[in-house]
Amino acid sequence: MKAGDSLKHFTAGMKMTPQRMAILEFLEGNLDHPSADDVYRAVSARYPTMSCATVYNTLETLRKRGGLLELSIDPLRKRFDPNPKPHNHLICTVCRKIVDVHIDYRVELPAETAADFEITGNHIEFYGVCPECKQKAATGNRPEDNG
Amino acid sequence: MKAGDSLKHFTAGMKMTPQRMAILEFLEGNLDHPSADDVYRAVSARYPTMSCATVYNTLETLRKRGGLLELSIDPLRKRFDPNPKPHNHLICTVCRKIVDVHIDYRVELPAETAADFEITGNHIEFYGVCPECKQKAATGNRPEDNG
DNA sequence: ATCTTGACAAGAATAATTCTTATTTGATAA
DNA sequence: TTATCAAATAAGAATTATTCTTGTCAAGAT
Structure with a gap:
């Protein structure tokens, strides 16, 4: 192709x-x-x-x-x-930047957990903080907690 | 607790x-x-x-x-x-029903893929068709493709 | 007693998505 | 080639989820 x-x-x-x-x-x-x-x-x-x-x-x-x-x-x-190509994603939780992760993890659902679903696929999200946002956080302007 | x-x-x-x-x-x-x-x-x-x-x-x-x-x-x-408790999810792609999956898969991102992100967590979604929606599909009223 | 801060209600505003309707178009077959 | 018709389109209204704004209120600190 x-x-x-x-x-x-x-x-x-x-x-x-x-x-x-x-x-x-x-x-x-x-x-x-x-x-x-x-x-x-x-x-x-x-x-x-x-x-x-x-x-x-x-x-x-x-x-x-x-x-x-x-x-x-x-x-x-x-x-x-x-x-x-099926793939997974790494997401920055601060700026929402998204990076493709081309690794096949072969996670599987045991039959008793699948609860009679017909499984068609899966998707893994990794969460983290990207270098740029780590940098910004280090230089001081961290967002306040308003709770 | x-x-x-x-x-x-x-x-x-x-x-x-x-x-x-x-x-x-x-x-x-x-x-x-x-x-x-x-x-x-x-x-x-x-x-x-x-x-x-x-x-x-x-x-x-x-x-x-x-x-x-x-x-x-x-x-x-x-x-x-x-x-x-961190956990994963099984989602029906037809009716969007969500089932908790309490299995720890311990997926990890190799350092060279993590691209200097500071990894904080992950979440796995399994996709499938639930028994009810399988049943409905079998009994005839399958949605048309409008393409 | 007053000040400060955070929480509140009410509803306006925004943003993403879906719906509606009349019209046009691409694919098919005559 | 042309007629046909289901499907696709434009335009914008409508809907839905979420955020923002404003003025008010309440509790604890001064």
Whole structure:
């Protein structure tokens, strides 16, 4: 498979439109975990009439087809990951920066814990503080506790 | 420690008010991963003048003190977990039901991958389809693909 | 008694996402 | 090539979750 071609595997039978092609092009090979709004802003630069509903619809269609992973790693918004290889994430709890972790941990759920679920996958989040935020914390401006 | 007493460990120095006590009482021992709105609805049944801002403020105060985990396991809203023991989750991708997984997997990030982050924790999500949703899917009403 | 600080209610404001509706388009088959 | 029709679109209204603002209040400190 050619690099940047992976999403094509999930678009068979989808009606191809200029809008969708622009969205796919933006997503192909994108490792930044963009939000719907990131996609919308990037694509509407070239297609000024692009509607945010179109972006949401296309992302949801791709998600259902398995071409995108919807990540719940940001409490403020959904993030989408077009990286076809299953992987995990390291997240800075201060600035919410996200780093891919390409390690397969092979965690498994014992049958008695799976509670008759049909298991389809897993995702590990590591939490930490990134070097930049550690630096900032060290130089004094630590946030107060208001409790 | 008495069962249902765990949150008390994080409230030292917090000004105690009837509203906060009602919120704490609702959270103590709650294994349902309630959202802010769940807390608000439950507590305002007894305190009709409760403001949603008070709920959000109290939850955020507890979170900062380590008494609550803010879970990003639901793309629609934040969920809060007052269970003080670190644990993982099994999530139905159809109905979003959440089941606690009390297994310690001891996943670790190699130093070269940690990228100078100071690692503070991790969380594993298992994805699957729960028995009820499997049942529904088998009996015919499978959702169409709109792509 | 007054001051200070944190907590409060009420609701406005914001931000992300979904929904609605009329219109247009791409894929299919005639 | 053209007609057809389901699906996709634009535009913006609506919804939902969350945060912010403002004025008030209460408890402890001075």
